[in-house]
Amino acid sequence: MISFPDTFVWGASTAAYQIEGAVDADGRSPSIWDTFSRTPGAVAGGQTGDEACDHYRRYRDDVALMADLGLRAYRFSIAWPRVRPGGDGPTNERGLDFYDRLVDELHRYGITPMPTLYHWDLPQALEDRGGWTNRRTAEAFAEYATVVHDRLGDRVDCWTTLNEPWCSAYLGYGSGIHAPGRRDPAAAFAAVHHLLLAHGLGTQALRAAGARSVGLVVNPVAVRPDDPTSAADADAVRLIDGLHNRIFLDPVLGDGYPADVLAHLSRFGEPTWLAESDEKTIAAPIDLLGINYYNPVYVAARPGAPEGNGTYPGAAGIEFRAPTGPTTAMGWEIDPTGLSDLLRRLHHDYPGTPLWVTENGGAFDDQVSGDHVPDDDRISYLDGHLRAVHTALRGGVDVRGYLAWSLLDNFEWAEGYSKRFGLVHVDYRTQRRTLKDSAHWYRSVIARNALPD
Numbered sequence: 001m002i003s004f005p006d007t008f009v010w011g012a013s014t015a016a017y018q019i020e021g022a023v024d025a026d027g028r029s030p031s032i033w034d035t036f037s038r039t040p041g042a043v044a045g046g047q048t049g050d051e052a053c054d055h056y057r058r059y060r061d062d063v064a065l066m067a068d069l070g071l072r073a074y075r076f077s078i079a080w081p082r083v084r085p086g087g088d089g090p091t092n093e094r095g096l097d098f099y100d101r102l103v104d105e106l107h108r109y110g111i112t113p114m115p116t117l118y119h120w121d122l123p124q125a126l127e128d129r130g131g132w133t134n135r136r137t138a139e140a141f142a143e144y145a146t147v148v149h150d151r152l153g154d155r156v157d158c159w160t161t162l163n164e165p166w167c168s169a170y171l172g173y174g175s176g177i178h179a180p181g182r183r184d185p186a187a188a189f190a191a192v193h194h195l196l197l198a199h200g201l202g203t204q205a206l207r208a209a210g211a212r213s214v215g216l217v218v219n220p221v222a223v224r225p226d227d228p229t230s231a232a233d234a235d236a237v238r239l240i241d242g243l244h245n246r247i248f249l250d251p252v253l254g255d256g257y258p259a260d261v262l263a264h265l266s267r268f269g270e271p272t273w274l275a276e277s278d279e280k281t282i283a284a285p286i287d288l289l290g291i292n293y294y295n296p297v298y299v300a301a302r303p304g305a306p307e308g309n310g311t312y313p314g315a316a317g318i319e320f321r322a323p324t325g326p327t328t329a330m331g332w333e334i335d336p337t338g339l340s341d342l343l344r345r346l347h348h349d350y351p352g353t354p355l356w357v358t359e360n361g362g363a364f365d366d367q368v369s370g371d372h373v374p375d376d377d378r379i380s381y382l383d384g385h386l387r388a389v390h391t392a393l394r395g396g397v398d399v400r401g402y403l404a405w406s407l408l409d410n411f412e413w414a415e416g417y418s419k420r421f422g423l424v425h426v427d428y429r430t431q432r433r434t435l436k437d438s439a440h441w442y443r444s445v446i447a448r449n450a451l452p453d
């Protein structure tokens with residue numbers, strides 16, 4: 001048996017816009033994802049989160065499912081447009097009521113609530129004033145964090161500020177494949193900075209309000225050279241690592257932006273967004289770092305290769321190698337060594353911060369047969385990645401918990417409902433939930449606190 005530490009925390013994750021539905025309920029205002037999903041061509045099949053898993057109304061049943069699986073922790077996100085429909089200004093108590101009920105329900109079963117304050121659903125009202133390109137959005141985030149803490153802080157110990165600022169900034173403002181769908185490299189870097197500033201100001205605000213544990217969730221990626229002997233490929237690795245990993249991790253956990261990254265982005269103009277004490281604010285101490293891990297990437301230097309779709313602004317002459325091994329339904333390479341490498345690297349480069357795997361999982365083409373959803377490919381994905389976590393633990397890395405992505409099949413952003421990541425299958429016609437084989441498997445892993453040999 002491959003046993004985990006007694007204190008290891010098992011759980012699952014979701015996000016508000018991906019599961020809640022009820023987008024008009026109880027005073028919620030539109031978010032950038034409501035707007036974006038209504039833009040022709042933005043989301044596969046023109047789908048929206050209007051109904052999603054109807055979790056807003058079915059949360060009691062869903063918490064009962066979590067208890068049935070034996071989850072000890074549940075990571076969910078709070079929808080800013082439910083709590084402050086204008087982005088800033090008046091608080092909507094009815095929006096907070098939902099999370100109040102959810103947190104109470106989790107405690108009834110002894111499940112630890114781990115809310116993330118921002119998982120991509122920016123109030124449209126703030127986007128209309130520039131969104132994450134506007135410094136004011138970072139301040140509004142800190143105000144919103146305080147309001148949420150005032151209501152839930154007596155029953156929530158562990159908070160995370162943002163989910164994957166890389167996606168918000170680069171996919172939202174650089175490549176435009178996520179909301180708000182802008183394609184402007186300079187805007188993407190301004191967004192990186194204001195997201196980091198929001199994290200720093202939010203962390204300070206939560207602490208001032210008495211929060212016990214505060215962290216950030218990122219999606220660092222293991223960047224590997226296509227040809228390990230090529231010096232040019234090593235340079236490409238350094239640039240992509242800088243734009244994906246160090247641009248977030250160094251300011252939060254170290255001291256400021258890395259010089260090579262600042263030099264790279266100077267081609268998009270002066271960083272007028274960088275004010276005197278910002279880096280100090282962003283470096284506010286944190287109690288945990290959440291890692292969302294799906295796959296490694298391989299890069300090669302290919303002089304003349306075009307910049308791509310704006311996902312890494314300015315990174316021309318670099319090719320992202322297509323997966324050579326097995327992939328998930330997303331086309332993402334399956335390679336658990338990327339997770340153990342990453343955990344070891346974070347432990348080494350940024351020592352002293354407890355790590356959590358806050359998302360990990362795979363989309364596969366699940367088929368329902370009666371009451372049964374056989375998904376051996378997901379079981380082997382999860383098993384492989386949990387072994388990688390165990391390898392890191394054995395190597396002395398401080399990993400405190402593992403939260404599978406995702407509890408439920410849900411709205412997979414630009415892919416709509418076509419990609420299923422859930423441990424639990426959702427029939428979107430009837431909203432019926434069916435445990436997949438992987439859910440039964442996960443329940444037994446949790447019960448034993450171990451993987452079979």
Ligand code: PNW
Nearest residue numbers: 015163164167219292359405412413421
């Ligand atoms: C993460 N990419 O998103 C999110 O935190 C989840 O909401 C999401 O459902 C999950 O991973 C699966 O996709 C990502 O293009 C979306 O590299 C896209 C990328 C990475 C992460």
